[in-house]
Amino acid sequence: MSQDADPTTTPYRPRPTLHDVAAMAGVSIKTVSRVVNGESGVTEAKVAAVRKAIHQLDYRPNVSAGALRRANRRTSAIGMVLEDLANPFSSALLRAVEDVANQRQVLILAGSGDEDQDRERALVRAFSERRVDGLIIAPVGEDQGYLRTEMEAGTPLVFVDRLPQGLLADSVLSDNEGGARAAVHHLADAGHRHVAYLGDLQIIPTAQQRFAGYHRACLERGLPWTPSHHLHDLHTVDEATEATIRLLGSDEPPTALFASQNLVTIGAIAALQQLGLEESVALVGFDDFPMADLLKPRVSVIAQDPFQIGRVAAELLFQRLDGDLGGPRRLVLPTTTIPRGSGEIPPRTRR
Template sequence: MTQGEAPPRPTRSRPTMREVAALAGVAIKTVSRVFNGVPTVDPAIVTRVREAADQLGYRPNLTASSLRRGDGRTATIGMLVEDAANPFSAALARTVENVARARGVLVLVGSVDENPVRERELAQALIDRRVDGLVIVPAGLDQSYLISEQRSGTRMVFVDREAGLLDADAVVSDNRQGAITAVEHLLKAGHRRIAYLGDRASIPTAAQRFDGYRHALEVAHVAYDPEIVLHVGSSEAAAIAATQELLALPNPPTALFTSQNLVTIGVLRALRSAGRQDTVAHVGFDDFPLADILNPGISVIAQDVEQLGRAAAEALFRRLDGDESPTCTVTVPTRLIERGSGEIPAQDHRRG
């Protein structure tokens, strides 16, 4: 096709069920029964119908089939994540997809970008497409806009964060305890000036991790210093600038706790640029690819993403299967992975 030339128009419409029936030599109703999985159809006829469909390139209209069956099911679920490009979100979505695929269910994924308006728009778009249920990592603090849909029968489970102003199942990590473990680990290495760099404090997971940071310092009788606490959002660039600001202080921190993986990556870039990766201790919250092959390796508080995704998907399918038990929140433990950066001993970096 040359530049400026219109793309070719389709030469014909999609193959129809009537054409499959004619090629297979059966009734249209028989074709419908085959693709709806009716078990009483003769296996030889099933084979004949499917071979005819393959020859014609026919694909059943699952939405239309669900309406004809009368149960309203479309064999699809929707999933909203923070950012599908983020390793954590990608791994979470893949785990939900694996569970759904085993049941013959398709997952439609959208990124909310920590934007409550976008969350609401995407959730409504998925509902309009008649998904059977929703798995949501919420961006906002108010999910009451889903109450009417919930009452209408749409099943939903929240993952990573609980829903706000909505009674719904949730699967979350133990964010507060994970942060406590990270800071206690740095304290054991002799650090007393431990900086915090995290996502916006308005985000529930970030607030829980920040609370864990403060609690660990309080228990250790280490004074809280707001000068070395920065809520930088989830931008690598902002994390780089924040780290440079911390390193330039007259009394800079000897250790860093970063509460989000993109923040961790930004901090790593800044430390390496300053040649300080071997002298400033660092523990990040969330594992990420290649963290184990850096020098030093990056010590992290790892979430069990597979367990989070699997538990959320299984909870949703239990509801779709008719479970009417009271809603509940499942908390998944985190674990410390020691790789070297979190074990760097304390050194005095004060400027003379």
């Protein structure tokens, strides 16, 4: 390898600037700016010279600086703070927003909040410093009041999956309580009376709503209320696996499981497989996930529609950017029960 091609010896070269383009093209900086911004009043010969210089120098305009000069100060970028971009729910939601944004040639900047309010605030601050046009947030913690300054500055906010706390703003949610009720009713219809609840962190509003739906359905169907069958704060696959193994090894094991989050569902499946009970203990999970219909038995779920949530949230945000000044909206989207096999297993005789 020659010295010129060795990245360890190649000297650092700063990015080319408007001045560099102007010097190579033999025109003024103002002329280069007009060409870059697509303005009229520049001769064809100068346009060609500027474009040639841009190509040769690989010049890249500063989008943020250009936005500050435009009348509407738009950057054509939206910031998104989601729970965990690695989670299928978050990634599907992000993709739906991206699809809508692409139609408007708007860029998406996204990060994971990781159930950490400090992380949420840091991401919001970073996106705001980059002058994003709007924010879509899956809120964390008990206070989103700090975002009031963003709203007062004219930045549209749309919250997804969870309601903001301490702030009135647009939100797009799933019917968490109704979906949980449907799961328990589905298991009760299969003959189960001992249905356990496997829940996410109790501080998460959606987990609270799903447990409330579970509770309500148990009352509606007259099912025994057994606190030892209520497992909370299972936030990872491993935690859910270990807790489910302990539950099913107890003196009074349930005959059916309701897992209130997709990672918890995966952990419960792992436990059932380790114990050889996947064909004996019924399971319904809240949230669909990849491969759920390829397992044996196939996994019955209460499905949210993250693509629809993302699409509706993006369209609502763009309506605000287009000048809609109406009051805050709360849109609740229904869930769907998908019976695939695991939720239809009849109860076995309890030992």
